[in-house]
Amino acid sequence: MDEALDLVYRSERGRVLARLIAVVKDFDLAEDAVQDAFVAAAGAWAVSGIPTNPAGWLVTTARRKAVDRLRRSASAERRHRAWGELAIAWDAWETPGPIEDDRLRLIFTCCHPALSIDAQVALTLRSLGGLTTDEVARAFLVSETTLAQRIVRAKRKIRQAAIPYRVPSSEEFAERLGAVLAVVYLIFNAGYLASSGDELVRVDLCDEGVRLAGLLVELLPDEPEPLGLAALVHFQDSRRVARIDDEGQPLTLEEQDRGRWDAGQVAAGGELLARARRLDRPGPYQLKAAIAAVHAGARSADLTDWATIVRLYDNLLQWEPTPVVQLNRAVAVAMAQGPATGLALLDEPTLAGVLVDYHLYHSTRADLLRRDGRAREAAAAYQRARRQTNNIAEHSFLDRRLKELAESAETAPYGG
Numbered sequence: 058m059d060e061a062l063d064l065v066y067r068s069e070r071g072r073v074l075a076r077l078i079a080v081v082k083d084f085d086l087a088e089d090a091v092q093d094a095f096v097a098a099a100g101a102w103a104v105s106g107i108p109t110n111p112a113g114w115l116v117t118t119a120r121r122k123a124v125d126r127l128r129r130s131a132s133a134e135r136r137h138r139a140w141g142e143l144a145i146a147w148d149a150w151e152t153p154g155p156i157e158d159d160r161l162r163l164i165f166t167c168c169h170p171a172l173s174i175d176a177q178v179a180l181t182l183r184s185l186g187g188l189t190t191d192e193v194a195r196a197f198l199v200s201e202t203t204l205a206q207r208i209v210r211a212k213r214k215i216r217q218a219a220i221p222y223r224v225p226s227s228e229e230f231a232e233r234l235g236a237v238l239a240v241v242y243l244i245f246n247a248g249y250l251a252s253s254g255d256e257l258v259r260v261d262l263c264d265e266g267v268r269l270a271g272l273l274v275e276l277l278p279d280e281p282e283p284l285g286l287a288a289l290v291h292f293q294d295s296r297r298v299a300r301i302d303d304e305g306q307p308l309t310l311e312e313q314d315r316g317r318w319d320a321g322q323v324a325a326g327g328e329l330l331a332r333a334r335r336l337d338r339p340g341p342y343q344l345k346a347a348i349a350a351v352h353a354g355a356r357s358a359d360l361t362d363w364a365t366i367v368r369l370y371d372n373l374l375q376w377e378p379t380p381v382v383q384l385n386r387a388v389a390v391a392m393a394q395g396p397a398t399g400l401a402l403l404d405e406p407t408l409a410g411v412l413v414d415y416h417l418y419h420s421t422r423a424d425l426l427r428r429d430g431r432a433r434e435a436a437a438a439y440q441r442a443r444r445q446t447n448n449i450a451e452h453s454f455l456d457r458r459l460k461e462l463a464e465s466a467e468t469a470p471y472g473g
Contacts, residue, residue: 061107062099067261069112070095071185075163076116079224081123084184084212090126094119155227160185160265161272162224168236171220176211177236178243183208186244188262196243198380198415230277238286238342241269245290250417250448257307257450258297266290274329284333285342288326292349295322307454309424311358323353341376344369363393380411384418388425396428416445420455427462436462 070091077087094115108114156162167181175197182193183204194204214220225233245266248259267290273283299317302308330346348369355361370386384403391399403409403422412418423438436459443455 059099062095062102065098065107065111065115066095069115071265072112072160073115073119075159075185077119077123078184079163079166080120084180084215086123086126087119088184090119090123091115093122093126097122156224156276158269158272161269161276164237164240164269165230165233166224168233168240169215169220170232171218172211172214174236174239176207176214177233178239179204179207180211181236181240182243186240186247186262188244188247192247193243196247198411234277234280234282237273238282241266241273242286242290242342244269245293249293251450257301257305257448260297263290263294263297267294279336281333281336281338282340282342284329284336285340285344285346288329288333288346289342289349291322291326291329292346292353295319295326295353301450305450305453306457307450310352313358315355315357318353326350326353339372341373344373344376348373361392363389367393380408380415383408384412384421388421391425391428396425400425400429414445416442416451418442419445423458427458432462432466 073094074087074091077090078084081087081090097118098111098115102108156165163185164181167185168177170177172180179193179197182188182196183190186193188196190205190208191201194201197204199207244262248262248264248266251257251259251262267287270283270287270290274287277283295318296310296313298319299313299315300308326346327350330343330350333343333346348366351362351366351369366389367386370382370389373382374386387399387402387408390402400422403418403425409418419438419442423435423442426432426435426438439455439458439462443452443459446452446455
């Protein structure tokens with residue numbers, strides 16, 4: 058039962074919470090009520106079994122728990138007013154507007170332009186994306202404490218400024234779209250490379266990212282960036298099966314059997330990207346999708362057009378001058394011009410300082426050091442990367458690299 062409840066928690070919590078927040082208009086109250094509902098489920102389902110519609114059961118129970126909390130905490134006058142508002146809000150939320158999907162509706166609702174875009178994305182990811190505070194912090198390359206404080210401030214501003222919880226009209230989509238796209242992509246990304254756990258991929262988050270990207274395309278078919286995002290996640294998700302070997306160990310892009318990439322997803326990504334390009338309004342997600350398309354178009358890793366990828370990253374930096382984009386560009390430069398050139402970019406103090414706690418920075422640097430024949434430095438970088446990730450599959454990959462380096466050192470001729 059514990060395993061089944063955990064599965065329901067991971068798959069349904071975001072949707073249940075989305076409905077509660079929209080109705081009670083208070084993040085903390087909704088989160089507490091949903092938690093109460095799962096506690097109740099643990100007891101009730103152990104006796105009666107999991108209901109046919111667990112999400113519906115949880116929504117109904119969480120709504121009742123929210124009322125219970127209002128009853129205990131409010132004066133009679135305020136309590137009756139709150140209950141009346143709760144009933145009205147519930148009825149309003151049950152009537153779909155331009156966005157029918159509960160979770161996407163609340164993502165748009167929470168991405169309110171009165172908050173900074175970082176606050177919008179962080180709050181929405183933590184509340185609705187199915188991500189822990191640590192996972193969201195890693196996505197923003199900040200500490201868990203810093204991220205938690207950012208979320209608290211966002212909630213406080215919503216409460217103090219009485220920012221309305223309402224689904225935006227179609228005319229308001231544009232000013233929220235950037236944050237919504239970021240939320241959906243980071244949900245997918247958190248699944249594509251899980252920061253903790255036993256497995257490299259969290260399938261539930263990847264599937265949800267693909268699903269939400271598809272809904273955005275349906276909602277905004279003439280907007281190029283949702284098409285670019287949908288193309289990107291299709292290209293990336295096409296590699297899912299090929300990213301691990303038969304023993305569950307991670308494989309790098311060049312190690313993967315490209316015959317195992319999902320040809321249907323690659324084709325779908327290509328069609329979505331072509332649709333976006335016909336609209337002739339370039340943007341960062343289209344550029345990321347274009348980079349993924351170059352990889353998908355190479356029959357083998359050694360036939361990859363790295364020069365084109367470097368140019369695409371140069372363009373992407375104009376849109377997103379972020380450390381992670383710089384890191385990825387450095388890899389492309391290394392593959393096009395040699396590892397020493399890429400290492401020079403990675404070792405620039407401004408980039409190295411910002412990414413000092415990012416395990417992928419150190420594993421990337423280790424790989425380039427290995428390619429450049431600097432085995433001792435590579436081993437130290439791999440060890441540092443290992444200390445900075447809690448993902449067991451990543452640990453296995455890094456241990457494999459360390460073992461390969463040690464074996465190479467043992468077989469090297471004296472003086473080599």
